[in-house]
Amino acid sequence: MNETMMSIYNSRMKRKRRFLLMTCLLAVISIVLMGLMLMLGNTFYPVKDVVSVLLGEDVKGASFAIGTIRLPRMIVGLFAGFAFGAGGYIFQTMLRNPLANPNVIGITAGSSAAAVFCIIVLHASNALVSIASVVGGLLTAIVIFILSKGSSFSIGRLILIGIGIQAMLNAFISYLMVIGNTHDLPSAMRWLSGSLNGAKMENLYPLIIAVLICTPIVLFLASRLEILELGELAATSLGVAPNKTRLVLLLSSVLMIALATAAAGPIAFVAFLAGPIAKKIVGVGFSNIVPAGLIGVILVLAADLIGQFAFDTRYPVGVITGIIGAPYLIYLLIRINRKGDL
């Protein structure tokens, strides 16, 4: 081993250690928040009670509160947060622009519109709402990609077209909200900002299954995603088929995001913030899919706890993430503009 090799090896190992350490730390924080989600509520239950309920023992009072209310709420936060975080990171990396995330380019709006339509107009079952939101998200993604193909693919065009599509979808949602009954409004409000209220275990299986299936797929493609970041030409010459890889990544992340949207609404900014925050915390050079997913979990759970307990009124999680995320979004915009990447 010569000197150069040693120094490259050492600095890479140093970064790898930081990556692993920080990822573990994020996992620990997620677990703590998951615990808090189960312990806090109208009545506080200590860790001991929570554990015994989870182990299937019958604890008076706690079994109901935790088992049927807090557990589903925690699970939907966990899986939706992970789906938004990881899916958002994949979009941002694939399109090489932190602003090109499912929220900004209208994919979550597509899911929302389909879901709201099913709820307000068709009064459809939960299963149908899930399917519709996936179809809505996928269709929106496909339409955006086809329209932005043009003579040469450009991210800028894709974002603008996405914003145009989103304007239409939002108009459609507004219309549905107006024709909807007043008593449907609070539940429909979820589709404007995202909320974990009223999560039921039996409605969560599609999301859980999608995340459990898609995560290994995207992890398998993680190294290809890194190569894609160098641009289409460089990727091809390094032996990555850009279109095929992109298609699989796109399908898996849209699937996760659409089902998360169906379960919890388009929780604002999580898909957008998770990637850049993960990069800040764990560094660059290793695939940030898992850290970004964990950041997503932390954002959603922490925001939900804040929304539930910090104020007199209970705010849905999306409002809190929207307000927390705002300054960061502005900061990021300013920085991107300064660098002149657009």
Added chain:
Amino acid sequence: MMNTSVSENKHVWMPRNFGKLIILLAILLCLSVMASLIFGSRMITWTQLLDGLFHSEVASHEASVVRQRVVRTIFCFMCGAALGVSGALMQSVTRNPIADPSILGVNTGASLFVVCGIAFFNISSANQYIWLAIAGAMLTAIFVFTVGSIGSGGATPIKLVLAGAATSAILSSLVVAVMIPRTKVMDQFRFWQVGSVGSGSWDHISLFIPFLIVGFCIAIFSAPALNALALGDDVATGLGVKTGTIRLLASFGGVLLCGVATALAGPIGFIGLLATHLIRLIIGPDVRYVIPLSAFAGAIILTIADVCGRLLGSPSELEVGIVTAFIGAPLLIFITMKAKMRAL
């Protein structure tokens, strides 16, 4: 940038197709007025129309419907004209083909201020909405322009649009945050939020007029300088234009017009985009003609959109803000697809 080249010299004072366009606009204007008076959930016959307009002693239900629709149509015209001119001004100031109050997030800024007014200060009269909406629109516009023009190349369409979209997202979170604990506000607000001209009244109209006059005067006054600005700041300065002053003045005019329209009718998107692009397509980029003609085009488009909304939504109505989004967003997409990427 699209359509910002100087028009050919020989056409400077009379753009091509100008005469024909004026006639066409006049005809369309008349047709849209008629349509607006006649169509709706209740159809009006010719005699009923005349009764309602000219025989104030006739007190039939149809006649009073017509009288209501007169108010609505006038209000709709004013909103459309204001939004059309506002779009033309903003596009000239930013030298950016897709600047429109709704895309830049200015409407959401107005919304937030109005919601805060309703929720915290018990404001319910249009008089007070106006000032809040204008203040909200101004602050948002300044903010979005500032963020969007940071960095090299100034306010390019993509930067501006992203700054607008991001700001909108933030502001709408705040709007929801204000509304959620207050069901009454939510109910009052959700109709305002969609954007409708159905609520127009004589009070609204008389409130609107002074703002409209001020805004139009600013627009007409700054048009020649905006023409020079289209060639770039350096050239404009060389031609003796005070670029900073004219920018400030023209943006003030643009924000004033869209702020008032938003306050009175709710956020109505894409009119500025539609009207200005249509006019530019026909007569070319001379701002001195684009501004007044955009006013007409905006008025016509909004009125037709309103009629469509009434017909499609029958027996109730489809709010005009929804209709314009459905016409305007595809146009935005089309412009984006056609534009050279260099320009974005």
Added chain:
Amino acid sequence: MKPTHTFRAEQITAGYDNKTILQDVSVTIPSNKMSIIIGANGCGKSTLLKTMARLITPTSGQVTLDGQAIQKMPPKQLAKILGLLPQSPIVPEGITVADLVGRGRFPHHSFLKGWSKKDYEAVAEAMEMMNITEFADCHIDELSGGQRQRVWIAMALAQQTDILFLDEPTTYLDITYQVEILDLLTDLNRKYGTTIIMVLHDINLSARYADYIFALHEGKLVAEGPPSDIITNSLIKDIFALNCMVIEDPVSNSPSIVPIGRHHNQIDNIAVKTKSS
């Protein structure tokens, strides 16, 4: 020494969006040599390079490597033999130089395995060759244009391919860096026998550094051969529509062109001088 390959384009026609740019071009790349493609803007230089590097699928004809059509070979397998440095590669944000160079190792990686000793060796060697070891932990945005270009070439080197394509590797660089890059590529060719094929704008530098030149004009191959055989004033007139004199480069004895414009014309004097001497 790198193995010898038979690499040829057979009657390829290619272009973008229904617009044919290359027409019926056949070339055989001299193995273990440095070849340069020259021609005017829009003549199809880049298209030929990209088609041979399988970035563009030809509408007819095929590119073969040792008799096998490259479009049919497994991409990762091919990436161990063919490497390309695109004209304007994209820099991912925040990545360090060593990591970027390491990404060139992708075709050699198998699933889930981290970097092996061989990877570290290849990265270190490529960085040493391009003199960028001191920047290993720097971010790309901190480097100058010439340094950046060396990083990209190092990435292509770390890929350890037998054949390397470069699309205008010296564009936007000062003359100092242009010569430096071309010298480094010559080192690479002489030391390992890597076959190098590149597009270059500068005819004089092409003539000096190339073992073999392909001249394209309006999508067709008009001349090929060692520079001293094919660089003549009639060829330059044909492909660039420019009158010029061809003189001998005093440094390398390769042909060198001197353009003749409408002014400053001393040719008659020179002719007289040459006659009299």
